[in-house]
Amino acid sequence: MNNTTLAPAGAKRSLLPLLFFVALFLGTGLYLQSEGVAYAFYQLPGHVAIIPALILAIWLHKAPLQQSIDVMIKGAGNSNIITMCIIYLLAGAFASVATATGGVDAAVNAGLSLVPAPWLLPGLFVIAALISTAMGTSMGTIGALAPIAVGLSNQAGLDQALVAGVLLSGAMFGDNLSIISDTTIASTRTQGAKMADKFRENIKIALPAAALTLLLYIVLATDGALVQIDTVNWSGVMPYAAILLLAVMGLNVFIVLLLGILLAALQGTFFADYAMANLGKDIASGFASVQEIFLLAMLVSALSEFIKQQGGLQWIAGKIQQAASSLKLAGNKAQQLAIAALAFSSNLCIANNTVAIVLTGEISKTLAQQHQITPKRSASLLDIFACISQGLVPYGAQALLLGASFGISPWQVVTQSYYCLILLLVAVFTILLKPAKPMVTATTPV
DSSP: OOOHSSSOTTTTTTGGHHHHHHHHHHHHHHHHTTTOTTTTTGOOHHHHHHHHHHHHHHHTTOOOOOHHHHHHHHHHHHHHHHHHHHHHHHHHHHHHHHHHEEEEEEHHHHHHHTTOOHHHHHHHHHHHHHHHHOOOHHHHHHHHHHHHHHHHHHHHHHOOHHHHHHHHHHHHHHHHHHHTTTHHHHHHHHHTOHHHHHHHHHHHHHHHHHHHHHHHHHHOOOOOOOOOOOOOOGGGHHHHHHHHHHHHHOOOOOHHHHHHHHHHHHHHHHSOOOOGGGHHHEEEEEHOOOOOHHHHHHHHHHHHHHHHTTTHHHHHHHHHHHHTTTTOOOOHHHHHHHHHHHHHHHHHHOOOOOHHHHHHHHHHHHHHHTTTTOOOHHHHHHHHHHHHHHOOOOTTHHHHHHHHHHTTTTHHHHHTOHHHHHHHHHHHHHHSSOOOOOOOOOOOOO
């Protein structure tokens, strides 16, 4: 059935605010980058750039103002979005408390203590992958490891672009796979999948890609100088290991994160010089750290509600299905590739993998339901391809931060992002080799 013919009049017009948001955000970044402004794509925050798009959406809605505002509030207050935002708050609080109690330093030093000097490249990749999986953030991982990696590259005489690419590769591994990553939260909530199920589905693709990347870095590894590290506080690693284990076991994510915050605080109290009186301030600091993505998720959902009510999502879904059908692939492989292409291309425009997932979540869920793709598979595809794209764009926050840290061009960084390139090949090959099993019953979200 051709969904394009069923889309109401004005469906295409309803997409204009979204295009306006992308053009404003991307255009401002490109202009500022041409002017040599540092972190050009983050000078106009996404949650500010979307305000003019929402105003345009209200104007195009052609309804009384109060009715249009009600539509906006309905979208922003979507139960999945609010749940997602609360999880963001708890994840931010855990990251803040764990950092304050020395958890990040402990994880970094623990990893470095296990790396022989000649194995710095594969060792750094493994460390970055483990830390990003534990922390749930590629930016946090890069922020923690970049100063160390710069010193290592100078100390061991390694190519700086290659070391930066190793760090980016490991950071994007965890950003994609971690239970507490904002991309995992967004993809599972939009698709109605359990985090543990998505993790198991995701790791089938991510682990082979990581293994191939590790082999590549072993081949590229050269003799290096001895690395100087601080004393390892192994107790500091405990909260990260605990939340990962509990989440994979299927414990509710709210309980996992609350336990993580408590464990991090107790670890700092008993094994470090952390004052429990600071816990409230550290939690509040964690809440503040996720403010931008919190607001942006709500506002993007509000914008999506206008598009959904006016048939824009229905029109897009019809076009994508037409394109997918023309591929003449067996089963639902074409539709899986369509979901992958949606996430990848959206992130190329926005350079924010979480926002790209939120933007394309509704369309992807429609495709998945109509073509017997399980929620865990569609969530995994959204997360994987958005993260691949994020690890390959030179105007993404990760590449910009690494470029500034190493004093090289962000383009040099992404050209060495071997994990993202290998993950792209493995993921596409996985789709083409074996389609997802037919969906029998909907998965209940966490």
